[in-house]
Amino acid sequence: MARKLLLVAAAAALCLALAVPAARGQPAAAAPAPKAAAGPPNVTAILEKGGSYTTFIRLMKSTQQDTQLNSQLNGTSTGFTLFAPTDSAFSNLKPGTLNSLSAQDQVSLVQAHIVPKYYSMDAFDTASNPVRTQASGADGPYTLNITATSTNQVNVSTGVVTTILGNTLRSDMPIAVYSVDKVLLPYALFGPKPPPSPPPAAGAAKKSPSKGDSSASAEAPAGAGDKPAGAAPAGARVAGWGLAALVAAACKTPSSPTPKTPSKATPAAPGPAAAAADGPAPTNVTAVLEKSGKYTTFLRLLHESRVDTQINSQLMDSYNGLTMFAPTDAAFAALKPGTLNSLSSQDQIQLMLYCVLPRFYSLAMLSTLSGPVNTQASGADGPYKYRIKPSNNNVNISTGVNWALLSTVVSKDFPLAVYSVDKVPLPTELFGPKPPTPAPAPAPAPSKSKSKKHKKGIAEPPVADDASADDTTTKKAAAAVGAGVSRWVAAVGVVAGAVLAGGVF
Known part of the structure; x- marks a missing residue:
């Protein structure tokens, strides 16, 4: 008896142990292993999934930058980062902003939103400014200043506009896509333009260089004697928005003005290109x-x-x-x-x-x-x-x-x-050879005549051509009424004939 009670107690304990996880809820199933990507990411599909980037998609397609970026994603080891302006960002632009750009400038505008390096949100903490974009011009690449704050906020500035990174549309290598609520207007396209040079004074006589000074006069830049040595050359533009270069120029101590008539021993002032060149020119x-x-x-x-x-x-x-x-x-x-x-x-x-x-x-x-x-x-x-x-x-x-x-x-x-x-x-x-053209579908068999030969002894219902059942019923009812009216008229005619024959009148 005791042995039987012991077995019953053990069975009850086992049932209780099995029932407790069920009462508390089943443990979460292990997350399925990530599926292998079917192919390289498609930037258009990423933006379309976001749902509010119609204008940017259209601009990428019209400049064919969607195709080029997708092509680059096939063989990149460094990845890309894309800042995608929303439709409202484009709506907030001054009317006619996009139409005022040439086709080439529209390409540069799109490329100014693409950084040729993958940045996760955490990687912006260590980004080295200025950050180069895919766009470039005569003065070098267009750049951005990207700074991360202590509150996990990331600011992006072009020197013309500043915005904050919004939603993350994708953050997996080889491309990260972040939403921005402003269009990143490049400084090179939308920054202040240098004032036009004043026209030369009418009748101003050109001074002939003194003897022996021809080489110095030919090599010195125009107007060098009227500017301090630390001033930037006329018309020079800094790559990107160049805040560091502007500050450095402002902090330089201007030297004494160049004498108007340099002596032979005075070295010629370097030209703007020589002063600005601090490394080999980029490959073109x-x-x-x-x-x-x-x-x-x-x-x-x-x-x-x-x-x-x-x-x-x-x-x-x-x-x-x-x-x-x-x-x-x-x-x-x-x-x-x-x-x-x-x-x-x-x-x-x-x-x-x-x-x-x-x-x-x-x-x-x-x-x-x-x-x-x-x-x-x-x-x-x-x-x-x-x-x-x-x-x-x-x-x-x-x-x-x-x-x-x-x-x-x-x-x-x-x-x-x-x-x-x-x-x-x-x-x-x-x-290459194109796949063979599929054979045309066979022509439909000619339709059989509606008139059929009825088999002997088998009655078939009549086939309606164009009239519906309701139309047929209506026609039969009308025919019946017409027949009744005809019979009534005939009867009245007979009675009238009999009355006339009897001499009633």
Whole structure:
């Protein structure tokens, strides 16, 4: 008996132990492992999901910066950060602001919202100002000042406007997207313009330089004797909004004015370019190609598609560098007539981006590559690729449609390597065989006549052509009424005839 009671108690204890978790609620299930991304992120899809960035999406598409940014996301190791102005931010602009910009300035406006480096919200604490953007102009890259406060607030300033980062639309490598409630107007486009130079006084006689001073007078900048040595050159503009440069200029102690007639021993004052140059000039892909003189068609296409601006912006702040395959004018002349005109503007952009690899490769590095190599062009199935194979002391590149030989090294200095190719690389995605056209659907069988031969002994209901059942019923009722009226009229006629025959009247 005691043994039975002991077994019952043990069973009850086991049931209680199993019931307690159920009473308290089941433990939370382990979070599922993150799914592998189906492909590189699409910036348009990210903004469309946010729901209030219609104007910015339209501007990105009209300047084709959405395609270029998506292409860059395919092969980046440093990532990107995008500041996306809301629709209300654009509504708050002065009317006509966007329409007053040229097509090139609209490209620069969009690129001024893109930083060629991934920043999480925490990483802004250590951002080194000024932060470069993808946009650039004659005076260098457009920049931003980004500061994080102790209250986890991040401020972004262009020198023209200042705003606070809003919602985080995406914060996963390779791109972070943050909402801003103001359009980031670049200082280079919307900052104060220098006053126009006053016209020369009428009848002012030019002083001839004194003998022996011709070299000093030719090298000194105009008006150097009227300015303190610490003053900025006339018309000079600082990259970005240049607050540090303005403060530094203001803090300099002006030296004594330059004498009007310098002696032979006095060194010539340095020109504005020499004074402003504190490092090597940034690499410019247009200048590299123009120097050779045999890439006129390629340069024209780069400019028309605005890919040249994009490449120069990347070169401003590139950690990996770029490699370009430049087809010669003879390579374009050898194409089948109408090849370029058959491409849409979007496909022409992809053709140009296909000539760019998102990394610097020396000739020796290219000789060691194996397998497919990504380019900056991309489509629905991912980045367009090359097959690169060494050939004796040279390199062949294969597109799947044609192959080209690297013939000349145009530039070999980081961050840009440029190699001349004797054929225009034609990507498979644009020039490869198209899938067969599906066979047309068979023609429908001719409809059978509505009149049917009735089988003997089988009654079939009549088929209504156009009239509905209600119409048929109405017609039958009308026919019945008409028949009744006819019978009544006939009867009245008979009675009347009989009365007349009887001589009632």
